[in-house]
Amino acid sequence: xxxxxxxxxxxxxVASASVRERRxxxxxxxxxxxxxxxxxxxxxxxxxxxxxPLEGFMGPSELESVSRTGRLPGGLPWTIPILFPVRSNDGxxxxxxxxxxxxxxxxxxxxxxxxxxxxxxxxxxxxxxxxRATYGTDDAQHPNVADLLAGGExxxxxxxxxxxxxxxPGGRPEPSxxxxxxxxxxxxxxxxxxYQCRNPPHTAHEYIQRLTLEREEIDGLFIHPVVGRLxxxxxxxDVILDAYDALVRHYYPATRVLMRPLGIAMRYGGPxxxxxxxxxxxxxxxxxxxxGRDQAGVGRFYEPYACHRxxxxxxxxxxxxxxxxxxxxxxxxxxxxxxxxxxxxxxRAQVSQxxxxxxxxxxxxxxxxILRPEVAExxxxxxxxxxx
Ligand SMILES: [Zn+2]
Numbered sequence: 229x230x231x232x233x234x235x236x237x238x239x240x241x242v243a244s245a246s247v248r249e250r251r252x253x254x255x256x257x258x259x260x261x262x263x264x265x266x267x268x269x270x271x272x273x274x275x276x277x278x279x280x281p282l283e284g285f286m287g288p289s290e291l292e293s294v295s296r297t298g299r300l301p302g303g304l305p306w307t308i309p310i311l312f313p314v315r316s317n318d319g320x321x322x323x324x325x326x327x328x329x330x331x332x333x334x335x336x337x338x339x340x341x342x343x344x345x346x347x348x349x350x351x352x353x354x355x356x357x358x359x360r361a362t363y364g365t366d367d368a369q370h371p372n373v374a375d376l377l378a379g380g381e382x383x384x385x386x387x388x389x390x391x392x393x394x395x396x397p398g399g400r401p402e403p404s405x406x407x408x409x410x411x412x413x414x415x416x417x418x419x420x421x422x423y424q425c426r427n428p429p430h431t432a433h434e435y436i437q438r439l440t441l442e443r444e445e446i447d448g449l450f451i452h453p454v455v456g457r458l459x460x461x462x463x464x465x466d467v468i469l470d471a472y473d474a475l476v477r478h479y480y481p482a483t484r485v486l487m488r489p490l491g492i493a494m495r496y497g498g499p500x501x502x503x504x505x506x507x508x509x510x511x512x513x514x515x516x517x518x519x520g521r522d523q524a525g526v527g528r529f530y531e532p533y534a535c536h537r538x539x540x541x542x543x544x545x546x547x548x549x550x551x552x553x554x555x556x557x558x559x560x561x562x563x564x565x566x567x568x569x570x571x572x573x574x575x576r577a578q579v580s581q582x583x584x585x586x587x588x589x590x591x592x593x594x595x596x597x598i599l600r601p602e603v604a605e606x607x608x609x610x611x612x613x614x615x616x
Contacts, residue, residue, distance in 0.1 A: 229417055229419060229514045229515055229567075230409060230412055230413070230417075230420070230515060231278065231510050231513070231514070231515045231545055231546050232279075232420075232545070233280040233405065233456070234280050234281060234304065234507050234544070235280055235281030235302075235304055235510050235511070235545070236281075236407060237280065237281065237521070238277040238280050238409075238511065239274070239277040239279070239280040239281060239282065239283055240275075240276075240277055240406070241274060241275045241277075241283060241387065241390055241615060242275050242276060242388050242389075242390045243344075243389050243390060243391050247389075248392065249392075250499055250522055251310075251341065251344065252341060253331075254389075255333065255341055255461045257334040258331065258332070258344075259326060259330065259331075259332050259333065259342070259563055260332065260334070260336070261298070261314060261326075261332055261334060262335050262336070262337065262511055263312070263334045263336070263342070263448060264379070265337075265456070265457040265493070265494035266456065266457055267313075267334070268334070268336055268343075268489050269308055269456055269457070269493055269610065270285070270312075270379035270493070271285075271334055271342060271343040271345075271390065272310075272342070272390060272393060272394050272491070273386050273492055273508075274310070274388045275343060275388055275389070275390025275394075275398055276388070276390065276402065276404035276405065276406075277405045277406065277511060278405055278490075278492075278508050278511050278512065279310060279508065279511070280403070280405070280511045280573070281300070281304065282306075282310055283387045283388070284309050284346070284348075284385065284386045284387035284478075284525035284577070285309055285310055285311055285312035285345070285383070285384065285386060285388065286309055286346060286385055286389045287349040287351065287382065287385030287386075288349060288351045288385075288567060288604075290309075290310060290385075291309050291311065291358070291366055291384045291459055291505075294306050294307065294308070294309050295309065295361035295362065298500065298503075298541075298542065299468045301575070302314050302413065303497055305503065305507065305542040305543075306504070306507065306542060307362075307497070307499075307500035307501070307503045307504050307538075307542075308362060308495050308497060308500060308501060309354065309358060309362060310503040311358075312383055312384050312385070313353060313376075313379040313380035313381070313382065313383045313385050314380040314382055314383065314384060315379070315380040315381075315382075316412075324356075326461075327346055327347065327350050328347055328349060328350065329347065329349045331346050331347070332343055332344070332345045332347055332384070333344075333488070335343075336394070338461075340392070341391055341392075342390070342391060342392060342394065343388050343390055343391055344385050344388070344389040344390060344391065344530070345384060345387075345429070346386045346387045346389075347380060347384045347385070347386045348384075348385050348386040348387070349384070349385045349386070349583055350382060350383070350385075350513050351382070351385070352381060352382055352383075353381050353382065353383050353384055355376050355377050355379070355381060356377070358376060359372075359373040359376050359377070362495075362497055362500060362560045363497050363498075363500075363529070364494075364497075364529065364530070365529060367407050369527065370496065370527070370529055371459075371496055371526060372493075372495055372496055372497065372527060373467050378393075383506070384451070388406045388494050389516060394491060396491075397455040397465045397489045397490075397491040398415065398454070398455055398465030398466035398467075398468065398469045398489055399466055400466075400469055400488070400489050400490075401464075402488065402489050402491055402565070403488050403512075404445070405511045405512045406587040407449070407496070407513070407561070408486075408488070408513050409455065409513035410513045411486065412448065412450075412513050415483070416447070416485075417447040417448035418447050418563055419445050419446055419447050419448075419516055419547070420446075420447060420448045420449070420450050420513060420514045420515060420516065421443075421446045421448070421450065421514065421515075421516040421517065422450045422452055422506075422509035422512065422517050422518065422612050423436075423437055423440070423441045423450065423451045423452060423515070423518045424452060424454065424505050424506075424509070424517075424518065424523065424524075425451065425452075425453045425454070425468075426453060426455075426468075426494055427453045427463065427468065427581050427598075428463060428467065428471035428472070428581075428603060428606070428607055429471060429472060429475050429603060430584060430599050430603070431556060431561070431563060431579065431596075431597060431598055431599065431600070432497055432553070432554045432555060432556075432579050432580050432599070433520075434475065434479070435554045435563040436518060436551045436554060437449055437451070437480075437485075437518075439482075439551065440516075440518055440549055441484055443549075445516070445547070446479055446516060447484075447531065448478070448484055448485065448486065449480075449486070449537070450475070450485075450486050450487075450488075450509070450512070451470050451472055451485065451486070451487040451488075452487075452488060452489075452490050452491055452506075452509060452512070453469065453472060453489055453490065453491045454485070454490050454491075454494050455468060455469070455491060456491055456492050456493045456494055457493055458537055458614055460615065460616060461613060461614065462613065462614050463487065463607075463612055463613055463614075464611075464612060464613070464614060466613040467490055467525070467606060467607065467609075469487070470606045471603045471606045471607060472487045474600070474602040474603050474605070474606050475489065475600060475602070475603055477602075479600065479604075482566070484592065489569060490508070490544060492508070493537060494524070495524065495525035496524055496525060496529070496571045497523075498522070498524055498525045498526075498529060498530030498531075498535055498550055499530065499534040499535045499537065499538035500538070501523075502519055502523040502524045502535035502538060502539075503538050503539070503542060503544070505517075505523075505524060506519075506539070506544055506546065506548070507544060509546075510544055510546050513545050514594060515547060516546060516547040516548075516549055517544075517546055517547070517548055517549065518551065519535055519536055519539065519548055519549065519550045519551070520553070521535075521551070521553040522535065522554060523535040525616040532553075534554075536548075536550040545601050551565070552565045552566055552567060555569075555576040555577060555578065555579065556576065556577040556579070556597040557569045557571055557575050557576050557577075558575050558577065559571040559575040560575075570581065577597055577598055579598050579599075584598070584599060584607070585613070588604065588607050596604045
């Protein structure tokens, strides 16, 4: 079944065209703050209901509840704080003076007015405490911890009104939860499995997707790559999407698979991030959620299967589909996992994004057991990885 949104109601805080025009016209009267890309994405996701039931950025009581229990104050599961940190010099000379009851305009780097924030509280962030509670560490080697520590130490909470969508990631339209729900209905899909990813697909990913499509309770697969803020060494978002397009077009039945981007900052919070990413997909209408090994992990910060176990601790009302690490076994001549293959590790073709990147960079041709040639063609184009 297509699940109810998290908390029962899909949040819609997108302003009408007439409100947007009026607020644009009155802009000179508005205190504005230039937001980081991550917060712009969050404001947009709040506005379109992807973070339902959140209607705005969290205040101290929500933050405390999420940090301590992994739940919102009402008891609903929620594991990642959604905050709006500000520095005293964030683009507005009077940002220092902003307080409860004020309305602030959130602008992007091109100075476009993206959203309004009705400030409810202004509070200090214990950034190290938040890092430890959310990511289990305050080690700045962790990318999200580094961002948190480098960001503002004050935050504003309050409801968000979205005035306009951001530029679509990778140049592809990014649907709202209402749009994907309508699309699933149109296709006659009842139970849709969401596939979280942030890299182009190799055959180990494809194997898990195929196992999912073989399950009798699954009507469709929604591939939903996270393409948010980019850092050096990442694939460009359009490349990730082109690579998935190549896989879907050449190897999947068009009636059973849909791929669309999701513009959010990737939280590498291991189990807590996996749960959060599942909640977001529930809002997009997915009644099942695929969890691979070490989902949303980074470095060696998380035990690889902690992301499976957290789905036993919280009931999201959707079906977690947990898969172990898969690989191509030369002895089996097939994709396999520890559950199906008795052969020693030497018989496995090891696949990693690093290995694929190195091979493509040196012009080495990877076997189809590792990478589909149509995907390799996309990844072999010049300039696919960001160099600055
Ligand atoms: Zn084997």
